[in-house]
Amino acid sequence: MIDLKAQYLAAGANRHPSAADWDENGVLAYGADRNIALWRPQNDGSHGVCDFLQGHADTVNVLKFIPINGVLLSGSVDKTIRIWRKDMATERYMCTQVISDHESSVNCIAVVAGANMFVSGSADSVIKIWSLDPGSDGKSHRASLQQTIKVTPRFFPLSLALSPLASASNSYVLAAAGTKDIIQLYVLDSERGFEFKLEATLAGHEGWIRSLEFTQETRDPHSDLILSSASQDKYIRLWRVHQGKELPAAAASADPSLGAFLPGKSLSNKAHRFRACGLDYSATFEALLLGHEDWVYSTRWRGRNNRLQLLSASADNSLAIWEADAATGVWVTIARLGEISAEKGSTSATGTTGGFWTGLWSPSGSTVVCLGRTGSWRLWNRSDEEDRWIQGVGISGHTQSITGVAWSKDGNYLLSTSSDQTTRLHSKWKREGHISWHEMSRPQIHGYDLNCIDSLGTSQFVSGADEKLLRVFNEPRAVANLLRKICGFGGAEIDEMPDAANMPVLGLSNKAIEAVADDEEVQNGNEDERAAIDPASVVYKSTLDFDHPPTEEHLSRHTLWPEIEKLYGHGYEISCLAASHDGSMIATACKASSIDHAVIRLYETKTWHEVKPPLAAHSLTVTRLRFSADDRLLLSVGRDRQWAIFQRDSIEMTKYTLLESNPKGHTRMILDAAWAPTSMPVFATAGRDKQVKIWARDQDLAGFSYKSTITEDSAVTAIDFLHILHKDLLLLAVGMETGRFKIYTLSVNKNFSAEEVSLHSVISSADPSKAVTKLAWRPSQEDGQDTEVAIASEDSSLRVYSLNISALSVS
Known part of the structure; x- marks a missing residue:
C-alpha cells in the first residue's frame, strides 16, 4: 500500500450567496461544483483546501454549519439535502443522511444555535421545516419533516433566517425572501403546536432579496431582534422585532424626511403586530443602509x-x-x-x-x-x-472543467487551462518552516473556452481554444521575479523579458508593455482614442514586489504573459496539441468530422512556420497527441478508434512521415495515449471501451504489437506514464469517466503484465466526482524520491498528490 498525500487541492467556489459557511472551529466550507471544499483560512501555513466532500450529483448551492457536534448541512441543485457529521477521531466529515423530499433545487437553509431544528427552501416555492434529532447510535443526527409551507404569493425562496423569539419559550420567527421584493415572517408559537404561521409581510425593497440574517441587539436574551435584508435594489434594510405593545422608539418617531434619500419614494414604517406565547410583538422598519453601487448579495452580523x-x-x-x-x-x-x-x-x-x-x-x-x-x-x-484591515493570502481555483495540465520542462511549476477561459500557473511558496502551493500567475484570460496546453520550456507555453488558432506566450519579467523571489527558481535570461503584459479592452491578444515607476504619470498621448491605455491595466514597477503569493487583484490584472505568436491553419476548434520535449516542434489537431480536417499540423518554433504538408491518418477528431521521449516518434489517437505513429526524418528534423497505424486499436473511440520511458518504444492507449491497451515494438519486429490489456468498469479518459523506470516497473496513472483514479505497475520483464497499486488516501476522497480529463506526472524526478502527479477533472478541481514509490518491487 502506498500513501497518497494531498500536496495541493484547488477548486473555485460556486457563485451563490449561500454556498459557504464558517464554523466555530475555524473550518470554512464552500461549494465547488458538486463537491464541498474545506479550508482553514487562519491556518499558520497558508495552506489551501484541505479536503473535498463528495456525494451530491449536481452543483452545491447552500452550506450551513449547526453549532452542535460538528454537523454540516448542504443543499444542491440535485434536489437533496445532505447531513454531514464530523468524526472526532479522524477529523473527517461523513454523510449520515440524504434527504430527497424537495422537488426542485435547494437554494437556502436556515439554522439556529441551541435548537434541534432547521429550515430549507427550494425552487419549487416550498419551505420545509425539519426536526434534527440524535440517531440511535447517539452520534449521527437524523432529520424528520415536521411541516411544509407552500409560499403564497408564489416566489422562489433564495434566503431564510431563523431565530428564537425574545421572552417566548420555544417559539421562533422565520424570515423568508427571494424572487419577490417582500419578506415574509412566519412564527412558531409553542402553545399552538409545532407549526409556523405567516404573521407579517415586510415591504420596501424593490428587487429580489438575496440574504437575510437575524441577530440580537445586545447579549441580553430578552433584547430585540434585528433582521438584515440585502437586495438587488442596491440597498440593505434593517428590521426590528420588538416584544411589547408599545412600538420601539425609532418606529414611533420615524422621520418622514428620510425619504429624501430615495427620490419619489417614502420609507413606510408600518408596524406589523403578532402574538406568541401570549405576548405581543411588532415588526418594524429600522434603518436603510445606502452606500453600495450595485446588487447586494449577502449580509452577516x-x-x-x-x-x-x-x-x-x-x-x-x-x-x-x-x-x-x-x-x-x-x-x-x-x-x-x-x-x-x-x-x-x-x-x-x-x-x-x-x-x-x-x-x-x-x-x-x-x-x-x-x-x-x-x-x-x-x-x-x-x-x-x-x-486597519490588511489583505492576506486567499485561495483560488478554476470554476469550470479543467481541460489541460502541463508541467514546465523542469517541473518547477504546473500550468492548467479550463473551460472557464483562463490559464493558471501553480507552484510552491517556499519560506522558512513552510511550503504550500498557490496560484502564482494567470498568464491567459481568454474570450473562448480553452481546450489544451503544453510547455515549450521553462518560460514559454502554447495553448489552444475554441478558436481556429494556437497562441504562444512568453514569461514576463514581473512574473519571473516573483517566482524567483518566493518560489526559489528562475532563469538567467530575465533581462531579455518584457516587463509585463496587458490585454486591450476589445482584444484577445496579450500585449507586452513596460512597467512604469510608481510616481510616473501614464500618458495616452494624442493618438487614436481607441488605443488609449486603461489605467487599471498599467503595471507599476512595485507590482508583485512582495513576499507572498499575489492576491486576486494582481492575478487577474498584472500577471498576464505577453503573446508572441499566433499559429493558423485549422478550420475548426482546436482539440489537442503537444510540444516536443526539445521545444522545437508543436503538433496540433482540430475538431473534425471528415478526413480533410482530421489532419495533424506541425509548426517549428524557430520561425513559427507550419511544416507542410499536414500529417494525414485519421478520419475523425484527433483526441490526443504525444511525442516520444526522444521526439523521434509522434503518437496520435482519435475518435475513429485508431492510433497512428509518425517518424521523424533523420536528416530533415522538422519532417514527420507516417510509420504505422492501427485502424482497429480499440472497439470505441480512443481518448488518451502515453509513451513509456523504455529503451524500446512502448505506449498505452485508453478508450471509451473501458480498456487500456499496451503496445510495444520488439527488436526483431518492424511494427508495434499488442502486449496486454487493463480492463476497467468505465470509460478510461486519461492516462500517463511516470517518466522514469523504477526497478523494471512502469508506473501508469489511469483516470476514468466516473472520476476514479488508479495507479498500475507494469512489469517490463513479464510482457507488461499489469498489477493495480493499493493506494491509501489521507483525505476523504482522492478521486474527483466527475471525469478525470488529464493526468500528468511531474518531470525531473529521481528514482527513490517522492513523486507527484497532477489530476485534472471536469468537476473543476485540480489535485496534486505525492507518493513514495520506493516500496514498490517486482513480484
Missing part, C-alpha cells in the same frame, strides 16, 4: 464590544462593514474593502467583473473573507495596532 457590526458583500466589488454611530444611531460604513469603483470594470449585469458574492466573518471576527466572480477567495486580517 457580528457582535463586538457590545456593538453590532454588519458585513455586506456587493456586486460593486466591495465589502462594507457597517456600524451604528454612537451619537446619532445612524448606520455608517466604518470600513470598505475590495476594489475601488474606478478600477472595477463592468458591473454585475453586463460585465466580467461580477463583484463579490458572499462575505463571511471568522469566528473571532478578526478575519473576513469574500468570494468573487472568478471563484477565488480574498482575505483580510484586522490589525488593531495599525487600526
Whole structure:
C-alpha cells in the first residue's frame, strides 16, 4: 500500500450567496461544483483546501454549519439535502443522511444555535421545516419533516433566517425572501403546536432579496431582534422585532424626511403586530443602509464590544462593514474593502467583473473573507495596532472543467487551462518552516473556452481554444521575479523579458508593455482614442514586489504573459496539441468530422512556420497527441478508434512521415495515449471501451504489437506514464469517466503484465466526482524520491498528490 498525500487541492467556489459557511472551529466550507471544499483560512501555513466532500450529483448551492457536534448541512441543485457529521477521531466529515423530499433545487437553509431544528427552501416555492434529532447510535443526527409551507404569493425562496423569539419559550420567527421584493415572517408559537404561521409581510425593497440574517441587539436574551435584508435594489434594510405593545422608539418617531434619500419614494414604517406565547410583538422598519453601487448579495452580523457590526458583500466589488454611530444611531460604513469603483470594470449585469458574492466573518471576527466572480477567495486580517484591515493570502481555483495540465520542462511549476477561459500557473511558496502551493500567475484570460496546453520550456507555453488558432506566450519579467523571489527558481535570461503584459479592452491578444515607476504619470498621448491605455491595466514597477503569493487583484490584472505568436491553419476548434520535449516542434489537431480536417499540423518554433504538408491518418477528431521521449516518434489517437505513429526524418528534423497505424486499436473511440520511458518504444492507449491497451515494438519486429490489456468498469479518459523506470516497473496513472483514479505497475520483464497499486488516501476522497480529463506526472524526478502527479477533472478541481514509490518491487 502506498500513501497518497494531498500536496495541493484547488477548486473555485460556486457563485451563490449561500454556498459557504464558517464554523466555530475555524473550518470554512464552500461549494465547488458538486463537491464541498474545506479550508482553514487562519491556518499558520497558508495552506489551501484541505479536503473535498463528495456525494451530491449536481452543483452545491447552500452550506450551513449547526453549532452542535460538528454537523454540516448542504443543499444542491440535485434536489437533496445532505447531513454531514464530523468524526472526532479522524477529523473527517461523513454523510449520515440524504434527504430527497424537495422537488426542485435547494437554494437556502436556515439554522439556529441551541435548537434541534432547521429550515430549507427550494425552487419549487416550498419551505420545509425539519426536526434534527440524535440517531440511535447517539452520534449521527437524523432529520424528520415536521411541516411544509407552500409560499403564497408564489416566489422562489433564495434566503431564510431563523431565530428564537425574545421572552417566548420555544417559539421562533422565520424570515423568508427571494424572487419577490417582500419578506415574509412566519412564527412558531409553542402553545399552538409545532407549526409556523405567516404573521407579517415586510415591504420596501424593490428587487429580489438575496440574504437575510437575524441577530440580537445586545447579549441580553430578552433584547430585540434585528433582521438584515440585502437586495438587488442596491440597498440593505434593517428590521426590528420588538416584544411589547408599545412600538420601539425609532418606529414611533420615524422621520418622514428620510425619504429624501430615495427620490419619489417614502420609507413606510408600518408596524406589523403578532402574538406568541401570549405576548405581543411588532415588526418594524429600522434603518436603510445606502452606500453600495450595485446588487447586494449577502449580509452577516457580528457582535463586538457590545456593538453590532454588519458585513455586506456587493456586486460593486466591495465589502462594507457597517456600524451604528454612537451619537446619532445612524448606520455608517466604518470600513470598505475590495476594489475601488474606478478600477472595477463592468458591473454585475453586463460585465466580467461580477463583484463579490458572499462575505463571511471568522469566528473571532478578526478575519473576513469574500468570494468573487472568478471563484477565488480574498482575505483580510484586522490589525488593531495599525487600526486597519490588511489583505492576506486567499485561495483560488478554476470554476469550470479543467481541460489541460502541463508541467514546465523542469517541473518547477504546473500550468492548467479550463473551460472557464483562463490559464493558471501553480507552484510552491517556499519560506522558512513552510511550503504550500498557490496560484502564482494567470498568464491567459481568454474570450473562448480553452481546450489544451503544453510547455515549450521553462518560460514559454502554447495553448489552444475554441478558436481556429494556437497562441504562444512568453514569461514576463514581473512574473519571473516573483517566482524567483518566493518560489526559489528562475532563469538567467530575465533581462531579455518584457516587463509585463496587458490585454486591450476589445482584444484577445496579450500585449507586452513596460512597467512604469510608481510616481510616473501614464500618458495616452494624442493618438487614436481607441488605443488609449486603461489605467487599471498599467503595471507599476512595485507590482508583485512582495513576499507572498499575489492576491486576486494582481492575478487577474498584472500577471498576464505577453503573446508572441499566433499559429493558423485549422478550420475548426482546436482539440489537442503537444510540444516536443526539445521545444522545437508543436503538433496540433482540430475538431473534425471528415478526413480533410482530421489532419495533424506541425509548426517549428524557430520561425513559427507550419511544416507542410499536414500529417494525414485519421478520419475523425484527433483526441490526443504525444511525442516520444526522444521526439523521434509522434503518437496520435482519435475518435475513429485508431492510433497512428509518425517518424521523424533523420536528416530533415522538422519532417514527420507516417510509420504505422492501427485502424482497429480499440472497439470505441480512443481518448488518451502515453509513451513509456523504455529503451524500446512502448505506449498505452485508453478508450471509451473501458480498456487500456499496451503496445510495444520488439527488436526483431518492424511494427508495434499488442502486449496486454487493463480492463476497467468505465470509460478510461486519461492516462500517463511516470517518466522514469523504477526497478523494471512502469508506473501508469489511469483516470476514468466516473472520476476514479488508479495507479498500475507494469512489469517490463513479464510482457507488461499489469498489477493495480493499493493506494491509501489521507483525505476523504482522492478521486474527483466527475471525469478525470488529464493526468500528468511531474518531470525531473529521481528514482527513490517522492513523486507527484497532477489530476485534472471536469468537476473543476485540480489535485496534486505525492507518493513514495520506493516500496514498490517486482513480484
